[in-house]
Amino acid sequence: xxxxxxxxxxxxxxxxxxxxxxxxxxxxxxxxxxxxxxxxxxxxxxxxxxxxxxxxxxxxxxxxxxxxxxxxxxxxxxxxxxxxxxxxxxxxxxxxxxxxxxxxxxxxxxxxxxxxxxxxxxxxxxxxxxxxxxxxxxxxxxxxxxxxxxxxxxxxxxxxxxxxxxxxxxxxxxxxxxxxxxxxxxxxxxxxxxxxxxxxxxxxxxxxxxxxxxxxxxxxxxxxxxxxxxxxxxxxxxxxxxxxxxxxxxxxxxxxxxxxxxxxxxxxxxxxxxxxxxxxxxxxxxxxxxxxxxxxxxxxxxxxxxxxxxxxxxxxxxxxxxxxxxxxxxxxxxxxxxxxxxxxxxxxxxxxxxxxxxxxxxxxxxxxxxxxxxxxxxxxxxxxxxxxxxxxxxxxxxxxxxxxxxxxxxxxxxxxxxxxxxxxxxxxxxxxxxxxxxxxxxxxxxxxxxxxxxxxxxxxx
Numbered sequence: 001x002x003x004x005x006x007x008x009x010x011x012x013x014x015x016x017x018x019x020x021x022x023x024x025x026x027x028x029x030x031x032x033x034x035x036x037x038x039x040x041x042x043x044x045x046x047x048x049x050x051x052x053x054x055x056x057x058x059x060x061x062x063x064x065x066x067x068x069x070x071x072x073x074x075x076x077x078x079x080x081x082x083x084x085x086x087x088x089x090x091x092x093x094x095x096x097x098x099x100x101x102x103x104x105x106x107x108x109x110x111x112x113x114x115x116x117x118x119x120x121x122x123x124x125x126x127x128x129x130x131x132x133x134x135x136x137x138x139x140x141x142x143x144x145x146x147x148x149x150x151x152x153x154x155x156x157x158x159x160x161x162x163x164x165x166x167x168x169x170x171x172x173x174x175x176x177x178x179x180x181x182x183x184x185x186x187x188x189x190x191x192x193x194x195x196x197x198x199x200x201x202x203x204x205x206x207x208x209x210x211x212x213x214x215x216x217x218x219x220x221x222x223x224x225x226x227x228x229x230x231x232x233x234x235x236x237x238x239x240x241x242x243x244x245x246x247x248x249x250x251x252x253x254x255x256x257x258x259x260x261x262x263x264x265x266x267x268x269x270x271x272x273x274x275x276x277x278x279x280x281x282x283x284x285x286x287x288x289x290x291x292x293x294x295x296x297x298x299x300x301x302x303x304x305x306x307x308x309x310x311x312x313x314x315x316x317x318x319x320x321x322x323x324x325x326x327x328x329x330x331x332x333x334x335x336x337x338x339x340x341x342x343x344x345x346x347x348x349x350x351x352x353x354x355x356x357x358x359x360x361x362x363x364x365x366x367x368x369x370x371x372x373x374x375x376x377x378x379x380x381x382x383x384x385x386x387x388x389x390x391x392x393x394x395x396x397x398x399x400x401x402x403x404x405x406x407x408x409x410x411x412x413x414x415x416x417x418x419x420x421x422x423x424x425x426x427x428x429x430x431x432x433x434x435x436x437x438x439x440x441x442x443x444x445x446x447x448x449x450x451x452x453x454x455x456x457x458x459x460x461x
Contacts (some may be wrong), residue, residue, distance in 0.1 A: 139228030180426030
């Protein structure tokens with residue numbers, strides 16, 4: 001028989017326990033068990049006054065921000081609405097049913113003030129890394145580095161050419177420059193070559209584009225992960241310019257070593273980390289095995305001899321071609337001042353003689369369109385040889401597979417957490433958002449790995 005609810009009058013009294021309404025296997029229960037905010041108040045205490053009305057609990061705001069980043073709630077207005085309605089969010093934020101949710105403007109006020117002054121978001125992220133280390137999720141043997149572009153909160157139509165002498169002092173409505181503009185002007189290098197276009201709303205961002213797609217202003221998020229369980233060890237932000245990956249990786253490795261006392265035995269990366277300077281830094285200064293593909297600029301695929309076909313002799317500082325002739329840097333020249341022979345690109349150029357190349361039987365396979373052959377050799381070639389030897393090992397092939405873990409983190413960040421566009425502007429805005437996103441991913445990782453369900457018993461045969 002079909003049932004029907006009897007009575008339409010609401011009850012006057014309820015027996016309700018918020019603790020009972022949140023399932024035991026809920027993600028926020030697991031995150032709450034591993035989230036450590038014990039030092040939050042002591043770090044923020046110097047930035048609060050000892051008089052006046054009590055402020056909004058800073059732990060409440062941090063917990064609300066983590067809810068937003070863990071569940072892809074990008075708007076803080078919507079975050080306040082969701083916390084007000086969702087029982088699990090209320091439970092995680094330590095709010096009762098009749099507690100008032102803070103206004104969305106509270107986050108902006110504290111973010112631009114106390115939180116940045118105390119660098120509290122960075123502290124929250126570093127706490128998640130320490131928790132992962134204490135749980136045994138960090139191996140410390142292999143790190144992987146990579147970067148991904150996030151669209152800036154800037155419209156290309158609101159931009160000016162980079163060479164224009166724009167007046168940044170007026171701002172919108174005559175109120176003076178905004179926070180993002182002030183940060184840009186404070187770090188501006190007047191002698192550097194200006195970019196092609198500059199955004200008026202986020203001038204520190206840079207114009208970038210994927211192949212076949214329209215250009216946009218963006219920031220680069222850099223991850224340094226431990227490959228054992230893909231724990232994010234450090235995060236950094238840079239404008240989306242080519243060549244920023246190597247410098248960011250060096251900064252993150254140094255910071256992880258200083259903070260946590262961990263230095264990897266191998267670093268995994270793509271060709272952006274295979275520059276001669278980066279490989280030399282890993283091999284000579286840090287004793288890290290470079291598991292990165294090199295940028296081989298001297299190799300040829302037209303059938304003529306490549307740079308690897310020439311043999312270098314360190315004793316005479318010369319190279320020998322396949323026909324046995326020598327290539328040297330200088331021939332019969334007496335300079336008033338001794339020259340180092342190193343170019344601005346940290347390379348040495350070795351040239352053959354016209355007489356040798358003119359009568360050589362292998363000229364058509366060496367330099368058919370040139371009078372003589374020249375070979376460029378990096379001053380860091382010894383470190384590059386170490387990377388070439390590593391590239392032939394089975395460990396290197398495993399590293400190629402391990403590198404996919406950092407790419408999966410970026411895919412999870414953009415597709416699941418909906419982090420494909422920044423809300424905040426300026427370098428500090430990008431830093432705050434990237435740091436919170438990395439902290440949220442580490443907390444989700446902890447919740448997944450530390451609360452695994454018990455293995456199912458094998459079915460009886």
